[in-house]
Amino acid sequence: MQLKDNKHIGIGFRKDFSEEFLASDVLKPAFIELAPENWIGMGGYWKKQLDKAAEKYPITCHGLSLSIGSPDDLDLDFLHKIKKFIKQYNVQIYSEHLSYAKCDNAHLYDLLPIPFRKDAVKHIISRIKQVQDVLEMPLALENVSYYTPVAAEMDEATFISEIVNGSGCNMLLDVNNVYVNSFNHKYNAKEFITKLPLDKVSYIHMAGHEQISDTVIIDTHGEAVIDQVFDLFEYTTGLLKPVPVLLERDFNIPELKELQGEITRMETIVSKTWKKEHAIA
Amino acid sequence: MPLLKEDTHAQQSKLAHYCKTGIKPDLIGVIEENLHHYRRLVFNIGIDTIETAYPITYRFLPDEIWDKLVYDYYAEHKCKTPQVWRMPLEFYEYCVEKDIQSKLNMPFLNDLLHFEWLELEVHTMDDMTYPSFTTKGDWLNSPLALNPEHRLVKFTYPVHILAATELEGKAGDYFLLMYREKESGKVQCMDISILYAYILEQLQNGITLQAILTEADTLFQINDFEMLKEHALNFINDLKQREFIPGLLNT
Structure with a gap:
């Protein structure tokens, strides 16, 4: 994937800040990521905003409703709409969540x-x-981040590895989710990462979270990334080949310069660990 | 043979059902004190989406009625769309199907929800191809080009004119033209009479203004063609200025 200005860090493209983002150069992402569900079939003002963004930046897609882990059949009609969208906007990476969001013919949107x-x-x-x-x-x-296992018969790392290795898919490694899960389920985050199929990691997510009690962190995407997650990110990038990295911020959107500060900090980290890489395969 | 065992499916179904209803499930190996986060997160997404789509109805209905309505909807209804921003349409359809307006003795509820959904729908609907048109020609005897991004709707209550608190006792025939401006993407609303709604409906069908007015003169028992024509042309000019009618259809 060819990234803008040979940088690595992208930003989640959100309607909340799209106008300011497109009208200024405060934010300088290498690419933007969006959820296709939020844009497919949308015209008018928002379509124009999306098209403007697509002219300026490469796009990756991060889906919400594929529900790969659902007991229900896959929604092939929806999948074909995604395919059309991916082609229309020349999307190079399509990622989804290792979770389920639909069950017994009812979407839950989480x-x-x-x-x-x-x-x-x-x-x-x-x-x-x-x-x-x-x-x-x-x-x-x-x-994904999770707040309780359900009927587990193996550990999380084994579950992920068996799926990724068995299917031939790639992995989106969400560093914040590893941190959140390691806190909530009391395991060592770095050890967990080494157990993952790191050769299959094609994409990284970074985000903020909210600690709501002594024992629980909720993955909110509504706060700045904390230092411990930056540290885990630095550790992780040292184990990986260069891949695109995405800063997710969905709620409680701060000044764009604050987001750029987080992007710059990540760019500084990867410029050390991924020296002189100019293009990402 | 399904790869997923029935028991695993059942565990997933129980968790999903709990998220929809809040009724505690019998699940294996969960952290009981954390389970409620899923119910809260799922329910909040649903509530936020519906309240954002229907701000007038949300503000108008007493909290306890609104909360029960949304709770029942989430518990009873199976959301079909994978696109959460389209889900409020299903909420409106649910309210119509369950005849909530009769149960709440609010006979304007369906119209109000329909109006609020239309605003969202017209603002976001897929771009449509504008017809090819010219601005020169015989406006009375040529089919007119219309902005295709519009809805022409009949209401029983004037939900597009009056505040929700003023709707009681105002049942009648009300017509709304709602359209999206091509350049700005802004949604515009026009309250129009039954006559103008008829004219617009016929224009949509490609019938010329002259033919429409000839028919309308009899249909509406006006019996004054010149006066009808003058009023109709004023209406058409207004729509031209709004760029809702950009010109004459190229044939």
Whole structure:
């Protein structure tokens, strides 16, 4: 994927700040990421904003409703709409969540934890292959944050690895989610990362979160990235080949210069760990 | 043979059902004290989406009625669209299907929800191809080109004119033209009479103004063609100025 100005860090493109973002050069992302669900079939003002953004920046897509872990059948009609959107905007990376958001024919619009079980692994591998066949491109799946396991029969790292290795999909490594899960489920974040299929990581997410009690962090995307997550990011990038990195900020949007500050900090980190890389495969 | 075992499916269904209803599930190996975060997160997304789509209805209905309505909707309805911003349409359809307006003795509720949904729909709907047109020609005897990004709707209550608190007892026939400006993308509303609604409907069908007015003169028992023509041309000129009618259809 060819990134703007040979940088690595992108920003989630949100309607909340799209006007200011497109009218100024305060934010200097290498690319923008958007959820196709929020734009497919949308015309008028927002379509114009999207087209303006697409003229200036490469686009990656991060889906919300594919529901790869759902017991329900895949929504092929929806998948074909995504494919059309991906082609229309020359999207090079399409990622989704290793979770489910639809069950028993009802969309829930949030990410529920899949039971870490062998049969779920097989079920998901089959669905990933189906998705990749339709899209004719690899899917990148994100490790999600979760607040409780459900009916688990294996650990999270094994579950992710078996799915990624068994399906041939790529992995979107969400560093903040690793941090959140390591706090909520009391494991060592760095050890966890080393257990993942790091050779399959094609994309990284970074975000802020909110600690709501002594034992629980909620993955809100509504706060600045904390120092501990930056540290984990630096550690992680040292284990990986260069890949695009995305700063997610969905709520409580600050001044754009603050977001640029976070982007600059990440760019500084990767410029040390990924020296003299100019293009990302 | 399904790869997913029934028991795993059942665990997923129970969690999803809990998120929809708030009724505590019997799940294996969960952190009980954290389960409520899923219900809260799922429900908040639904509530926020619906309240953003229907701000007038949300402000008008007493909190306890609104909360119960949204709770029942989320518990009973299976949201079909994968696009959360389209989900409020299903909320409106749910209210119509369940005849909530009769249950609440608010006979204007369906119209109010429909009006609020239309604003969202017209603002966001996919771009449509404008017809090819010219600005020179016989405006009375040529089919006119219309902005295709519009809705022409009949209401029983004037929800597009009056505040929700003023709607009681105002049942009648009301017509709304709602359209999206091509350049700005802004949504505009026009309250129009039944006669103008008829004219617009016929124009949509490609019928010329002359033919429409000839028919309308009899249909509406006006019996004064010249006066009708004058009024109709004023209406058409207004729509031209608004660029809703950009010109004559190229045939």
